[in-house]
Amino acid sequence: MLYINCPHCGMRSQNEFSYGGDASVKRPELNKEVSDQEWDNFVYNRKSLRGKHLELWQHISGCRQWIKVERDTATHEIFRTFKADEEVA
Amino acid sequence: MTQAFRIENGGLINRDKKLSFKFNGKTYLGYEGDTLASALLANGVHLVGRSFKYHRPRGFFGAGVDEPYAVVQLFRNGETEPNIKATEQELFEGLEAKSVNCWPSVNFDIGAINNFLKIFLPAGFYYKTFMWPKSFWYRIYEPFIRKAAGLGVASTKHDKERYEHKYEYCDLLIAGSGPSGLAGAYAAAKNGAKVILAEDKPRFGGSLLTSDVNIGNQSGKDWAEGIIAELKTMPNVVVKNRSQIFGYYDHNMLVMSEKVSDHLPSTKKYHPNKRLWYIRAKEVLISSGSIERPIVFGNNDTPGVMLSSAAKEYLKVYGVLVGRKPLVFTNNDSGYETAVEFKKHGVDPVVLDSRKNPESEIIDEAKNLGINIKNSYVVVAAQGYKKVKSADIASISEDKKQLGKIENIQCDCICVSGFWTPTIHLASQSGNKTKFKEDIDAFVPGQSKQNEITLGAANGVFSLEETLKTSFTAGSELSKKITENDNKIAIPNVVEKKSSQHDKFWCVPLPKGKNYKRFLDFQNDVAVSDVEIALREGYRSIEHVKRYTTLGMATDQGKTSNLNGLQLVSEIENKVVPAVGHTTFRPPYTPVSIGAIVGREVGKHSKPTRKSPMHSWHEKNNAVFVDAGVWLRPRYYKRGNENLFEGSKREAKNVRTNVGVCDVTTLGKIDIKGPDAAELLNRVYTNAWLKLPVGKARYGVMLREDGIVMDDGTTTRISENHYHMTTTTAQAANVLSHLEYYLQLVWPELNVNVVSTTEQWAGAAIAGPKSRDLLQKLFPNSDVSNEGLPFMGYMEGDLFGAKARIYRISFSGELAYEVNVESDYGNFMWEKIIEVGEEFNIQPYGTEALSTLRIEMGHVAGSELDGRTIPFDNALEGLVSKKKDFIGKRSLQRSAFIAEDRQRIVGVVPLDKQTSIPEGSHLVKDDKAPLPNPKLGHISASCWSVEYDNPFSLAILKDGKNMIGQKLFAMSPLKNKVIPVEIVSSHYVDPKGERVRS
Numbered sequence A: 001m002l003y004i005n006c007p008h009c010g011m012r013s014q015n016e017f018s019y020g021g022d023a024s025v026k027r028p029e030l031n032k033e034v035s036d037q038e039w040d041n042f043v044y045n046r047k048s049l050r051g052k053h054l055e056l057w058q059h060i061s062g063c064r065q066w067i068k069v070e071r072d073t074a075t076h077e078i079f080r081t082f083k084a085d086e087e088v089a
Numbered sequence B: 001m002t003q004a005f006r007i008e009n010g011g012l013i014n015r016d017k018k019l020s021f022k023f024n025g026k027t028y029l030g031y032e033g034d035t036l037a038s039a040l041l042a043n044g045v046h047l048v049g050r051s052f053k054y055h056r057p058r059g060f061f062g063a064g065v066d067e068p069y070a071v072v073q074l075f076r077n078g079e080t081e082p083n084i085k086a087t088e089q090e091l092f093e094g095l096e097a098k099s100v101n102c103w104p105s106v107n108f109d110i111g112a113i114n115n116f117l118k119i120f121l122p123a124g125f126y127y128k129t130f131m132w133p134k135s136f137w138y139r140i141y142e143p144f145i146r147k148a149a150g151l152g153v154a155s156t157k158h159d160k161e162r163y164e165h166k167y168e169y170c171d172l173l174i175a176g177s178g179p180s181g182l183a184g185a186y187a188a189a190k191n192g193a194k195v196i197l198a199e200d201k202p203r204f205g206g207s208l209l210t211s212d213v214n215i216g217n218q219s220g221k222d223w224a225e226g227i228i229a230e231l232k233t234m235p236n237v238v239v240k241n242r243s244q245i246f247g248y249y250d251h252n253m254l255v256m257s258e259k260v261s262d263h264l265p266s267t268k269k270y271h272p273n274k275r276l277w278y279i280r281a282k283e284v285l286i287s288s289g290s291i292e293r294p295i296v297f298g299n300n301d302t303p304g305v306m307l308s309s310a311a312k313e314y315l316k317v318y319g320v321l322v323g324r325k326p327l328v329f330t331n332n333d334s335g336y337e338t339a340v341e342f343k344k345h346g347v348d349p350v351v352l353d354s355r356k357n358p359e360s361e362i363i364d365e366a367k368n369l370g371i372n373i374k375n376s377y378v379v380v381a382a383q384g385y386k387k388v389k390s391a392d393i394a395s396i397s398e399d400k401k402q403l404g405k406i407e408n409i410q411c412d413c414i415c416v417s418g419f420w421t422p423t424i425h426l427a428s429q430s431g432n433k434t435k436f437k438e439d440i441d442a443f444v445p446g447q448s449k450q451n452e453i454t455l456g457a458a459n460g461v462f463s464l465e466e467t468l469k470t471s472f473t474a475g476s477e478l479s480k481k482i483t484e485n486d487n488k489i490a491i492p493n494v495v496e497k498k499s500s501q502h503d504k505f506w507c508v509p510l511p512k513g514k515n516y517k518r519f520l521d522f523q524n525d526v527a528v529s530d531v532e533i534a535l536r537e538g539y540r541s542i543e544h545v546k547r548y549t550t551l552g553m554a555t556d557q558g559k560t561s562n563l564n565g566l567q568l569v570s571e572i573e574n575k576v577v578p579a580v581g582h583t584t585f586r587p588p589y590t591p592v593s594i595g596a597i598v599g600r601e602v603g604k605h606s607k608p609t610r611k612s613p614m615h616s617w618h619e620k621n622n623a624v625f626v627d628a629g630v631w632l633r634p635r636y637y638k639r640g641n642e643n644l645f646e647g648s649k650r651e652a653k654n655v656r657t658n659v660g661v662c663d664v665t666t667l668g669k670i671d672i673k674g675p676d677a678a679e680l681l682n683r684v685y686t687n688a689w690l691k692l693p694v695g696k697a698r699y700g701v702m703l704r705e706d707g708i709v710m711d712d713g714t715t716t717r718i719s720e721n722h723y724h725m726t727t728t729t730a731q732a733a734n735v736l737s738h739l740e741y742y743l744q745l746v747w748p749e750l751n752v753n754v755v756s757t758t759e760q761w762a763g764a765a766i767a768g769p770k771s772r773d774l775l776q777k778l779f780p781n782s783d784v785s786n787e788g789l790p791f792m793g794y795m796e797g798d799l800f801g802a803k804a805r806i807y808r809i810s811f812s813g814e815l816a817y818e819v820n821v822e823s824d825y826g827n828f829m830w831e832k833i834i835e836v837g838e839e840f841n842i843q844p845y846g847t848e849a850l851s852t853l854r855i856e857m858g859h860v861a862g863s864e865l866d867g868r869t870i871p872f873d874n875a876l877e878g879l880v881s882k883k884k885d886f887i888g889k890r891s892l893q894r895s896a897f898i899a900e901d902r903q904r905i906v907g908v909v910p911l912d913k914q915t916s917i918p919e920g921s922h923l924v925k926d927d928k929a930p931l932p933n934p935k936l937g938h939i940s941a942s943c944w945s946v947e948y949d950n951p952f953s954l955a956i957l958k959d960g961k962n963m964i965g966q967k968l969f970a971m972s973p974l975k976n977k978v979i980p981v982e983i984v985s986s987h988y989v990d991p992k993g994e995r996v997r998s
């Protein structure tokens, strides 16, 4: 079970969180013309990479905030966590 | 029967307390502090089971967790548990156990013919043989295997025992209470660190219980007792015996199984049987020790052949002689320790040492005691079937290839020592890259991945002095980092015997003309010849060899077999052991009860049960409940002998003719506030929300980004910046997360707050032509006329003193309202509605009638919004705005979603107007078409229409739009039904929606 540092609550066990997928995906702006390809990339296409991955988790049994977690998908090492509005450098 | 093999004095058992127990129906006596194994050995019982494949007689091989043979079925307090190691099970008064793996009995075992047919059971036998003919599998092979094999029988009864889970956090977790664990724990505890020390055995001390050493000026055993006693008084230390740390998981989480009650005749009141600890440790100190490894020789599985360390433990801890004519076969000094113990108790052992001329303190001691030692000698084969009777021995050449003349010597047990294998399971599970240590022929932990350090014998360090030094230092350093205390501890002096180099010899060659079975894996009956076959057949990777031969795959996980297996593979392949590599160690280290893993989450505790505030009223009024997610909801209210069909029909009919009331508390409710609330709704729902006036409700549908309908419900504008959203019962949690996702991540600029209020409101739906009359009487001071409270209108009212919210919304097709009050007033509201409604012939209705009413109306619900349908499929395209953008809109342009013959909701009526159509039935054009019959659609929901008094169903049908009036067949292979049907409009009742607006 992972041990995730919620930037709002501190270190909490994985069973308080739910997974939300790739955090680098940007939703196309509303009312903007988007091509089929762009839309497919947003809705379906994910890299499923091995290694460092910036992903979303929601602290559903805690503060209910969506947070960003930088995790290695192969080793489960968590490097950093960020608030939803924090820029990831 | 007397305990003929128990010595007069000595051991750590309590001789004042005799315990009686049964094994295979026979009664024996033992002492408190015995294990089942030591008590049986005290009574001279060596035959405890049959082996897995060949059903050869099995005795005891070890004295603890490493035991590969002595697996029994245990009976305790009316319960039975399989797969119990006799070497771990503590004796209690009235214990009963039986052998496993033997049928009909341990002494006469029919499966033993496998032993004589072993030519048919080589490696891969199961793969090769039971593959064909296929028809033989169920009739012959499987029943035979099931009867002949297996490590006991699981109980089919409900387990009355209770199991607990506990979550714990600590600075240092220490696995094992041998010298290294004690030193590490003590040093860390003195620095004020929060320490958990776990020992899997009942007694603390590990190797100190059996070794002949001094620490400070006391014996090793006394030193251990002193340390444990002091640790137990410290508030920052938790000391646990009978507790096995069996798994090392991510982020330094370890799981420990504590046997709270297994050593007692029955579990104490309010106590669990076992307790599973989830421990998150800042640092882990692994001091799991080492396990002696066997030397491989002919018939080395005969009862009476056991590890020399086990023989010593039985003698020193339990006061039991495993034989009176012991033969010790060793390649290192450990065998001498056992021989010396025997000699001290008046038994004359013979020692065979594969080494030519070893010299050390312990060997000198053995010589001085007059022990018969034969150097450069080996056991070629054990003789005897159910018990060792003698041994064929021979001298061996220096290159270990040539045997001398075979001699036979009498003995009743063979104590074997092939040096020591560090227990690296936990380190390996943590992701540690293990490395091969040449000087001990074994793997030890290498580079740590997590915060773990392995010390002492588990790290391949067999000197007590070095173990204590490194462990005190590690405990002190690791805790200093955390607590910033630095209490120096003087490391005590150690008196121990220096040992000489062991012999890298592990397998006795076969003598000419002999074909003895030489076992590597004792539990799975894997012999040297099996591994040879696997390699000959082309298996190379150690992982493949393991699976093909089942080497190391039994419940003992190869604790005694792994390294010898690797030695063999490396020898045949002409590689060094590290190049072969070891198989992956996976948790659990030792079998864990399923009950302990499940914990309290059994039966009704397997999920929460949620009840509405009106639940007790429903109970009192004969409600028959149904699970709706985690909620319990009335399905119908039984009157007399009514069944579900009759009851729900009566209730639905009463809604259509008079008025009914339904508990709708379970609907998800979300309170939405903020100046941008309307904008949020406008983006989330497919229809337009910006112009909804205060005091009005609107029905909305929300999509996922892929265009699939996520949920539906009504949202009401309570005041300027305040909305009340309802969701379906099932999707309540998901919708809240969905809204939070967009507010926090996608459109953080929107100034809106959302919060779940599902539990805050109790809800009652009042539906039927007389509902307005009833409402007027409930709220005499409010104007609830069609003008005062029009369709989709909202107002607040006073319900006999309780503040109420009144929504004019309908999911039944009738004139209907929904009244909400704060949960605490829910029952009060409900009773008032029933009381006042009496004059209008009100009846409560359950979910079955609720479904009937909505199906007749063609109103979609969960069975249509099944994660595969878009608005068009549900005839909801009228709610999809063409002007504004919203979540999922772009996906609706996908070609499949705009196809001309897109699936769509329709109504379905059986031609005979009699036969109900099972939900899930497929709609097909031709009921006689060859399989697979092309499916045009499926029945999503079925009811008995109270309006027309015939069956009616909804279906999602391909090209449904153009299918009205067509005749098809509904086929249900599950129910074996073929029903001719006609496709009609999904709006079966009141298609123009006049009633709801009346």
Ligand SMILES: [Zn+2]
Binding pocket: A006, A007, A008, A009, A010, A059, A062, A063, A064, A065
């Ligand atoms: Zn949080």
